[in-house]
Amino acid sequence: MSDEFPWLGPDDRFRFPRPEDGTEEGIVGAGGNLSPGMLLSAYTQGVFPWYAPGEPILWWNPDPRFVLFPDEFHVPRRLERLLRKSPFSYGLDTRFVDVITACGEVPRPGQDGTWITDDIRDGYVRLHALGYAHSLEVFDGEDLVGGLYGVALGRVFFGESMFSRCDDASKAGFSTLMQRLRSHGYVMVDCQVYTDHLARFHAREIPRKTFLKRLEVGLSAGPTERGPWTNQPADRAESRVNT
Known part of the structure; x- marks a missing residue:
């Protein structure tokens, strides 16, 4: 993709190369832009952007893919006990800019810098x-x-990043989001690449071919919930969880 790649509006679409034609690591393209149409095209094809500052935009469709199916979601007992005593409250779409900014700024153990560029x-x-x-x-x-x-499309949620400024805040937030997604009929959460943090909730790796088939099903499983989720309750993480 050239640096002069056109800006795509939300109704425009771009066809990414077949994943089989990408690199062994799963890169299927480089360059382009982060216009709405480009990002929406990517997610509907199982592709996501991930690159370091100073690099061109890299577009990934790795094999295997790390996912969490809401009907397999599991809260470890220790975390469940902690959540019952937690002082946390939750919001949906109330501080989006602050959240994505914090995801790029709050240090993570074992990570130098951030991939969340301006x-x-x-x-x-x-x-x-x-x-x-x-x-x-x-x-x-x-x-x-x-x-x-x-990002939410159809009944698939594509998780991008999370942050925590105190113990267990990100775990509580993720558990609360999973409650909301499960109650609204979501069939898959794309976690992209393996992390121990999400594996404890029973996220697992699946072959890319399986992921793309499940993605197609999930995108057509219900209408996209566009617009703010602000007025929809974010249930406390300890309610209605299966352990």
Whole structure:
């Protein structure tokens, strides 16, 4: 893709190369832009952007794919006990810009720097304004102590990043989001690449071919919930969880 790649509006689409034609690591393209149409095209084809500052935009469709099926979601007993005593409250789409900014700024153990560039942040803020990108906020009193953001299409949620400023805030936020997704009929959460953090909730790797088939089913499993989720309750993480 050239640097002069056209800006795609939300109704425009781009066809990415077949994943079989990508690199062994799963890169299927480089360059382009983070316009709404480009990002929406990517997600509907199982592709996501991921690159370091100073690199061209890299588009990934890795094999295997790390996913969590809501009907397999599991909260470890220790975490369940902690959540019952937690002081946290939750919001949906109330502080999207603050959440994505914190995801890029709050240090993570074992990570140097961030992949959330200004262009990444601006691209997802545009998707949020169009009603496709959503955030969940975790509060301790008035303080934003954790959160995550991603993209919802059909009945698939594509998780992008999360942050935590205190112990267990990101775990509580993720558990709360899973409650909401399960109750609204979501069939898959794309977690992209393996992390121990999400494996504890029973996220698992599946072959790319299987992922793409499940993605096709999930995209047609219900209408996309566009617009802010602000007025929809984010249930406390300990309610209605299966252990």
